């Protein structure tokens with residue numbers, strides 16, 4: 025997945041470059057800067073001192089030393105002064121400059137903390153938004169895997185209005201999982217059925233159990249006519265997920281790259297799907313493509329069905345996705361911010 029938001033300690037992430045939220049002296053400090061210096065060891069401090077500091081909004085690079093990455097990119101975020109001191113431009117520039125350096129050093133993967141969102145006091149919801157927006161712009165033109173690493177357990181307030189709209193939608197549509205679980209327990213547990221549903225116990229279930237017990241089940245051989253019928257059905261299967269995807273890309277007048285980039289899917293995965301008519305994608309992959317193609321809810325369900333999935337009101341993930349499709353909001357990265365806030369899987373491959 026080109027852009028992923030993860031909850032972790034950035035010093036534990038294995039990737040080509042880790043970005044540090046440094047200060048202008050590059051002299052080490054608290055927060056993520058302190059954690060990176062501790063993990064990298066004292067050589068990092070010596071290497072930083074040779075760089076002669078760094079201006080706000082710019083970035084410099086060193087080796088990774090004892091960190092599990094090749095490089096550390098040091099960028100200096102703006103202090104938050106209320107928003108009127110070019111903070112947003114400077115913060116956006118930190119992401120652009122860091123990504124530019126990462127490209128120059130041929131990094132295939134980079135991990136960012138939420139720059140300025142700690143000691144420098146940038147409101148986290150806006151800091152996250154700038155991070156997602158700058159990184160996704162960069163990914164439209166470049167191939168890279170980028171992680172935004174969020175440390176705190178506290179849930180992000182993506183946008184108070186959006187979060188409350190999504191929460192309200194979930195409240196209205198989300199079927200309580202326990203209710204569904206009780207029902208499915210009744211369907212799958214024969215003792216539950218025998219205790220709670222005597223009629224069903226001796227009905228279909230009983231017949232099936234009897235058949236299995238007397239070894240009839242699976243023993244019966246197909247007649248030649250039945251076999252031919254099955255072969256004909258198999259020969260005229262419906263359009264596959266991969267075929268539907270390619271057809272929709274053409275119908276929408278998109279290029280392949282426009283589609284997979286908008287879907288937050290990497291090129292390799294897209295090539296696999298294109299090259300294999302029977303490719304079995306994951307559910308978040310299918311939904312990411314449906315969003316990139318701006319499909320209606322019905323079309324999305326159709327595409328999901330081709331891959332063997334459905335949208336269900338007993339899954340929060342599904343209800344959130346449905347909310348965005350119904351509201352015709354087709355921005356995968358915005359949807360991922362909300363999914364992340366609700367601790368759900370993210371869209372992409």
Ligand code: AR6
Pocket residue numbers: 032033034035045046047052053054055056057058059101137138139140141142143144145146173174175176
């Ligand atoms: N992994 C990932 N994220 C982290 C980690 C970690 N190990 N530790 C903290 N964060 P901050 P700033 C998050 O204060 O606001 C330093 O002293 C943290 O929760 O590290 O840019 C420098 O020397 C927050 O969301 O950086 C500067 O003087 C985000 O990282 C100053 O702080 C950034 O918080 C820079 O302040």
